Amino acid sequence: MTGVCVNQFPNAAGKVENSPYQRLAALGIKLPPPPPPIANFVTHVVEGNMLYLSGQGPREADGFLHAGKVGGGVGVEEAYRHARLTGINLLAVMQEALGDLSRVKRVVKLLGMVNAVPEFEDHPSVINGCSDLLIAVFGAAGEHARSAVGFGSLPGNITVEIEAIVALNG
Numbered sequence: 792m793t794g795v796c797v798n799q800f801p802n803a804a805g806k807v808e809n810s811p812y813q814r815l816a817a818l819g820i821k822l823p824p825p826p827p828p829i830a831n832f833v834t835h836v837v838e839g840n841m842l843y844l845s846g847q848g849p850r851e852a853d854g855f856l857h858a859g860k861v862g863g864g865v866g867v868e869e870a871y872r873h874a875r876l877t878g879i880n881l882l883a884v885m886q887e888a889l890g891d892l893s894r895v896k897r898v899v900k901l902l903g904m905v906n907a908v909p910e911f912e913d914h915p916s917v918i919n920g921c922s923d924l925l926i927a928v929f930g931a932a933g934e935h936a937r938s939a940v941g942f943g944s945l946p947g948n949i950t951v952e953i954e955a956i957v958a959l960n961g
Contacts (some may be wrong), residue, residue, distance in 0.1 A: 800961075802805045811892035811895065812893075814928050814930075817827065820879060823851075823880070824852070825880070826837045826850045826880055826883070826888070827884040831957060834884045834887070835887075836887075837889075840961065841959040842885065842889065842956070844885065844957065845954060845956040846902075846952040847877050848945070848946070849873035849874070849877050849950055856949050856951050857873045857950050859906070859950055860907060860948075860950075861906050861907040861917060861951075863912030865950050869950075870950050870951060871916065871917055873905065873920065873951050874920030874921040874953065875920035877921055878922075878953065881925075881953060881955050882913065882924075889959070894959050894960050895929055895959065895960070896932060896957075896958040897929075898933050898934070898955060899935055899955075900937065900956040901922065901936075901953055901954070902934045902938050902940075903921060903938065903939040903940070903953045904906075904941075904952045905939065905940070906941075906947060906949060906950050907941040913960055914941050915939045917939065918939035920951075922935070922937060951953075
């Protein structure tokens, strides 16, 4: 599935919305509380002007985790939505870590992991769910380097896990 990346959103008055929060609102997204770590690690580390985000999965605000094998019982379009949800969770962690998403200078790199059957070959289309979201929220600053790879399993049998590296404004 190929998503549409929109870098600017006109509001009702026709004015272009440029802040990450205006773009989130235009997308109809309200950030949930950040998901807690599931093991002995922290959700993020800030080192200098870099933010390193631990892997997040497709957790709904109520705690429900989307699970299954992509290419088995889970199709590409459904997994794309799971990757988008994972991106929302990454944004929630960014918000908690930074206090203001406007501090994001650039999304530098994503690592997208897909829990897939061995013969599945379309990992990039799944992880586009997160990539498309980040570009829609941050515009050109959301464009990033990326790896999208398949795994035989992920924690809790979740469909996707994505981690990120983000450069920060001074």
